[in-house]
Amino acid sequence: MELDRLDRDIIGALVEDARATYAEIGQHVGLSASAVKRRVDRLRQAGAITGFSARVSPQALGWTTEAYVELFCQGKTSPSDIALAVSRYPEVVSAATITGEADALLHIRATDVRHVERVIERIAAEPFVVRTKSSIVLSRLVDAPAGSAVPETRNESPVAG
Amino acid sequence: MELDRLDRDIIGALVEDARATYAEIGQHVGLSASAVKRRVDRLRQAGAITGFSARVSPQALGWTTEAYVELFCQGKTSPSDIALAVSRYPEVVSAATITGEADALLHIRATDVRHVERVIERIAAEPFVVRTKSSIVLSRLVDAPAGSAVPETRNESPVAG
DNA sequence: TATGAAAGAACCTGGCC
DNA sequence: GGCCAGGTTCTTTCATA
Numbered sequence: 001m002e003l004d005r006l007d008r009d010i011i012g013a014l015v016e017d018a019r020a021t022y023a024e025i026g027q028h029v030g031l032s033a034s035a036v037k038r039r040v041d042r043l044r045q046a047g048a049i050t051g052f053s054a055r056v057s058p059q060a061l062g063w064t065t066e067a068y069v070e071l072f073c074q075g076k077t078s079p080s081d082i083a084l085a086v087s088r089y090p091e092v093v094s095a096a097t098i099t100g101e102a103d104a105l106l107h108i109r110a111t112d113v114r115h116v117e118r119v120i121e122r123i124a125a126e127p128f129v130v131r132t133k134s135s136i137v138l139s140r141l142v143d144a145p146a147g148s149a150v151p152e153t154r155n156e157s158p159v160a161g
Numbered sequence: 162m163e164l165d166r167l168d169r170d171i172i173g174a175l176v177e178d179a180r181a182t183y184a185e186i187g188q189h190v191g192l193s194a195s196a197v198k199r200r201v202d203r204l205r206q207a208g209a210i211t212g213f214s215a216r217v218s219p220q221a222l223g224w225t226t227e228a229y230v231e232l233f234c235q236g237k238t239s240p241s242d243i244a245l246a247v248s249r250y251p252e253v254v255s256a257a258t259i260t261g262e263a264d265a266l267l268h269i270r271a272t273d274v275r276h277v278e279r280v281i282e283r284i285a286a287e288p289f290v291v292r293t294k295s296s297i298v299l300s301r302l303v304d305a306p307a308g309s310a311v312p313e314t315r316n317e318s319p320v321a322g
Numbered sequence: 323t324a325t326g327a328a329a330g331a332a333c334c335t336g337g338c339c
Numbered sequence: 340g341g342c343c344a345g346g347t348t349c350t351t352t353c354a355t356a
Binding site: 011014016018019047048049051052054055056060061079083092093095096099102104105135138139140141142 | 162164172175176177178179180207208209210211212213214215216217218221222227229240243244247248253254255256257258259260261263265266267294295296297298299300301302303304305306
């Protein structure tokens with residue numbers, strides 16, 4: 001799908017505030033409200049915008065601790081096996097198979113360190129898991145709303161570019 | 162702040178669909194539309210809900226590649242130094258200082274592997290960075306909308322509990 | 323093909339109970 | 340927390356370039 005500058009600006013505005021009115025967005029990007037709505041509808045249908053979500057503060061909800069866990073699995077473990085197993089844990093916020101020594105990397109949110117420990121214990125007990133290697137998060141430095149930036153043809157990076 | 166079951170359900174509904182009407186949410190949780198609005202206003206003011214954001218498909222926008230990068234820094238590097246530096250890169254989606262050998266872990270989204278390489282090169286060239294260790298994501302298994310789950314007093318985890 | 327304007331329907335918002 | 344009224348926003352249609 002082809003995205004022009006208007007589409008990118010609209011997406012940017014909606015990532016900033018998904019409840020902005022079409023009129024507000026239109027004023028910001030230089031379109032009428034109805035033109036904005038048509039583009040948003042099109043972007044949703046095309047799959048560029050997959051939905052609208054509330055941003056919640058993990059701390060305020062009691063998720064004060066997070067950790068990253070590397071998973072080392074048995075040779076014949078498939079990605080879907082891992083996906084199936086870890087998706088059963090609500091504490092697993094994200095998971096991916098990766099290159100390098102470990103087979104997968106999990107991102108875990110929990111209520112406290114004890115809770116992290118308990119979850120890791122259970123995951124380590126999954127039949128395909130050989131061993132795990134965990135890192136507790138000390139302080140979060142960056143946490144961009146998923147997909148806030150939009151790739152340009154060039155110059156995505158800092159000034160040095 | 163104290164959250165009851167209704168608050169949790171409302172947050173859950175808004176994480177699912179931030180553009181759901183108050184009436185729809187109310188029907189789902191068993192409240193009138195205005196009661197839902199009052200609670201949402203309160204949850205926003207209390208900081209439990211920090212905003213509303215469009216979910217975008219990184220693929221659809223051209224971000225087809227992601228990587229995790231461990232940062233090993235000079236002894237006297239402060240977290241804020243790292244934060245200041247890496248937040249200048251739009252490709253850095255998340256960053257945190259962690260326990261273990263590495264000092265920080267970055268999550269990077271880029272348009273392709275070449276782009277990932279370029280960004281890592283630049284970050285490695287930051288004055289406080291001693292070395293980096295990168296893992297390219299092969300396939301994403303889980304990607305929960307930030308804060309989709311809400312901690313209960315017990316039984317957050319799979320059946321085994 | 324994409325835009326702006328307009329009208330009716332749906333929704334939000336605040337006051338009141 | 341529910342109900343209601345006034346103001347706003349959404350959604351669709353129509354005309355236009």
